[in-house]
Amino acid sequence: MYPKPQPSLKPNTYAYEAQPMVKATGFREYDARWLFEKEINLMGMQALGMGLGTLIQEMGQKPEIVTGHDFRGYSAAIKNSLVTGLMAAGMKVHDIGLAVSPMSYFAQFELDVPCVAMVTASHNDNGWTGVKMGANRPLTFGPEEIGRLKDIVLNAEFKLKPSGGFVYHDNFPDRYIKDLTNRPKLKRKIKVVAACGNGTAGAFAPQVLEALGCEVIPMDTELDHTFPKYNPNPEDLEMLHAMRDEVLRHKADVALGFDGDGDRCGVVDDTGDEIFADKVGVMLARDMSKLHPGATFVVDVKSTGLFNTDPELKKNGVKADYWKTGHSYMKRRTHEIGALAGFEKSGHFFFNAPFGRGYDDGLVSAIAVLDMMDRNPDKKLSELKNALPKTWSSPTMSPHCADETKYGIVDQVVAHFKNAQAKGEKVAGQAIRDLVTVNGVRVTVEDGTWGLLRASSNKPELVVVVESPAAEQRMHDMFKAIDSVLRTHPEVGEYNQKI
Incomplete structure (x- = not known):
């Protein structure tokens, strides 16, 4: 036995x-x-x-x-x-x-x-x-x-x-590379920084992008599991800033950054600005819904509110379905409701036919970004980004919290905000307009500013994201409101990064 x-x-x-x-x-x-x-x-x-x-x-x-x-x-x-x-x-x-x-x-x-x-x-x-x-x-x-x-x-x-x-x-x-590249080449000449963070994607991403017709500038494509420069995570500002520097040095059109196992993609535009993955999702939804009006997109609760409010998406009849964060949850939801695609703020994107097979692939996401640029040859990527309504968004911020205690902490914070709503108490100086508790708690106040707290699904951490359509200061106000509640729990440690 x-x-x-x-x-x-x-x-x-x-x-x-x-x-x-x-x-x-x-x-x-x-x-x-x-x-x-x-x-x-x-x-x-x-x-x-x-x-x-x-x-x-x-x-x-x-x-x-x-x-x-x-x-x-x-x-x-x-x-x-x-x-x-x-x-x-x-x-x-x-x-x-x-x-x-x-x-x-x-x-x-x-x-x-x-x-x-x-x-x-x-x-x-x-x-x-x-x-x-x-x-x-x-x-x-x-x-x-x-x-x-x-x-x-x-x-x-x-x-x-x-x-x-x-x-x-x-x-x-x-066979995998042939499947990705057995298609017409891009018409537009695009100079791409391929940032791999010394992760596994470095063995494959540059040759796929070259086969599509891109001019490729390899960046940290040598395999090195000690990750000597930065963690290969396109949500981390350290990686995004390294991509920015390379874009500006080479005057590239875009930087595409891949995580350690190649299922996520981060984007930096031609001006060196990082575009958080949820905003990339809005840009792709705009592009894809022109080809498929009335499409439904699944988005995770960490993502921007623009999926509900963007006038272009409304004009194209887009339906947004906010769902639980996590690649398995998002993949399943996108599959079950037959959405055209699913977008997660972490950079996991799920494309159903005709764009993909429903699973998350950083190179398929990169190709979708390049196709969007190809369909808009008169606009730089920064111009496509600037066409979105302005919001101020944080990256994903993760304070340490042991696996054994993190879910209990989240339950207590959810109860705190439910109680605040019931009593009519203000958060970040305004009344609570909406609470979403499908995955932790997402608190939205009167001016549309919102903050999310949830437990990380794969590390001993909590997850905090904030956004405001009103002003940058309002984003900071919401972060302080969320963090002040967390600081009442001594089990919650330091953040990996902050705004």
């Missing part, structure tokens, strides 16, 4: 090498992430594979799965342990090797395989590992599936079978 996973083990001991270790908090809302060697070991990853294989067959799905891994120094070993567990549970594994996450999603369609397990910690710091999983393309697991997987693994409820198998698909990236 396979031993039951332990929540913790001391390294460099017999037990550490002979028993699986899996910390329960690594099972997040819609994927799984651990600090390797501190929260999970190789036998723990093998147990995860056996649990995943057991769950997939419990769901009645065909026992075949795509696996891939990012380029971190330990990812291949982790994937191999996962694969042995999957095979022990009777799964036929289709391995595509080193990949970005969307390449593994593409492989589900290309190889006609229903399930996926991509070993990646995305943009998390070096030392983290994780798995993005799904059993029904193009969707990935949500809380129900992750919860059941957690129970199977932690209780060692494995159902092992001798029928597993393994196939390695050599040179699979060539």
